[in-house]
Amino acid sequence: MGMKTYLIDDDKLGIYLTEQLLRAEGFSNSISSFESAREALDKLLGEKADTTPQVIFLDLNMPLMDGWQFLEALQPYRERLLGHCSIYILTSSLALADLEKSRHYDLVTGLIHKPIDSGEIRAIQAQLQPTTGPSSGPAAPSRP
């Protein structure tokens, strides 16, 4: 069980950490990690409808292609992804401007500040798998 998940972060430590935290909550056993957003983009656009990841954790501050550029690159595929793929911005930034900006992208389901904690992981689970997830989880980190 578990949801197919993409983890996009240029920071090796950050990827290792998030992966371990997700595994500890039994979030997914199918996690693909990308240190480059471009790499992740190519992979994502190559996925078929049934292999498209259900969740993407996206870091914002990355070289060459940052999180925002990644979201912009996805705009042409918006229809295809909406309802099938939930993108969570996972950032160490506390800037309100980022939160504000994230609202302009309907592909973005939520914004989570690093480090992600177990409550947040469970809430996402509840949100995406309402039938199978725990019914008494904490409030979902839905669209802020």
Add this chain to the structure above:
Amino acid sequence: MNLSDDSASSKLFLNDTAAFFALSPHGKIRQASPLFARLLSREAASLLGRNLSEYLPAPDLGRWQQLVSLAMAGEVVRYEGPVLLPGKVAECRITLFPLLADSQITGVYGVASHLSERDLPTRAVLAREQQMSVIFDTISDVTFVLQVEPGEQYRFVFTNLAFHKITGLPLGRGVGSFVQDIIPEPSLTLVRSKYAEAVRTRQPVVWQETTDYPTGRLIGEITITPVFNEAGECCQLVGIVHDLTRQKRIEEDLRVSNERFQYAIKATTDALYDWDMATDMLYWGEGYETLFGHRLRQNPELFSQWAEHVLPADAQRVVGGLRYLAYETTQWHWQEEYRFQRADGSWAWVYDRGYIVRDEQDRPLRMIGAMQDISERRAAQERQRLLGERLSRQNADLQQFTYIVSHNLRAPLANALGFAQLLERAAPGSDIFNNSLQNLHTSLRQLDGVLTDVNTILSVRDQQEGYRPELVPLATVCAEALQGVKQLLESCGGQVHVAIADELRLPGRRAYFHSIFHNLLSNAIKYRADDRPLRVDIEATTDAAQFTTITVRDNGRGFDLATAGDNVFQLYRRFHPDQDGRGIGLFLVKAHVESMGGRVSVESQEGVGTQFLVYFSSYGHENLPD
């Protein structure tokens, strides 16, 4: 010679020794002596009952009637003039007396005689005198005649109407009086000395005097002209006081106004001008030479000579615009700001305003205006603008800096927090536990690294205050920086070629130039291409305008400038994901260059190499506020 007795008078009329007659109050002849009848060449009886005026020519009738009235009023009056005789005119003298009866004037009687030949010139003189008196009374200048008497005594023998009007003396008074009875001190002493002078020098004496009369203050020019008798003695003085009050007041007003204008011109530092459009000449006020140092070979000078000093880039707008406004519109006010060349070749910023004088058809005649040197104001504005730009840039930099620093502080901190979470759950000794502990350390080291960077960057900013540039020998500093990366260079087989003149000195801070070379060299080494040995060329060139350009060019990997954009010099911005860089080096290069008033730019091509250009103006610091 009043006659109060009718019988006595009757006797007189029979006496034929004089030409007597008696008139009624209306001038009708009541009695006429034979001699009088003979004088009129008529029968005595034919005269009775007729009006004597019938025997006088028409032009003299008015005067005659007046004389009769005066006699009826009790005065003794005299008529000298023509009398009509049958077929001819005779000059006669007729004296009229009031005729008293019971202490009442009941009529007039008179005595007449032919005027002798001797009397005739006297009459002519009297007539002229009378004419003169009319003239004197109609002229507005105070006019008087003084009779010079022994003992330096001066007696008024004639005064005109203006004399009485201005002095306030009643008409009857004055004539017959001595000057000391009319003129008070201190004027008296002055006028007496002037009268004496005229008598002594036999020349007219002229002076100006301010006198307070009952009718007000009068500034007069007084002329005293001596008149001589047949013996050549000065017998009379003719005085004329010409009223200068009005003229003097106008002159004084004009003088004050002129003086005010002159002071206004002195007070202003403007160059005033008067452009005569008919001749196309400009007349300059003194400010023009003072302000711009141009020596006027002639004043006025040609309009075109002004136009030639206007900055060519401004000329169309200013000179063309002015001519258009003057000739093609009906506007009267013109103003422009432009650059104007001084005699020494430098450019002054000028604020010029002019008023165009037009005729009834709105055709321009002249323009009066003023050029004001606003160079200082413009320079201050420019400094203000630069300061504003600089502040706003610094502010943007600071905001960016804050954002980046907070993010880069938060990133390792978030990781540290996360690994601490994992440590709580993982079993000690397990792989996850050991990895998490190690990663926690790494994260904390990164956090420390960021804080160290922040400290370095803030120290650059701090040192900018009270910064005094020194002349830094560029070649020496570059060699020192090379020494610092010598080992790294040798280990990768890189070569560096330096072409910087030994004598080149740039104003700035030695440590900053060292940092610039060090960071650019480190950058070149770090991002060298794997398939070819690294070669770095460093050179410095100075152009005629004293701008120095330092070029650091490598044959490394390069990067896509379009993607990188302005982010190359940003803090923690990296373009090579596989290289372990912190992304502070180029940020420091930019901070150091800019703190010394320079600019840095970059050109790069993927797979070919990268070139950094650093520009310094040798006098850049004077242009930029710190």
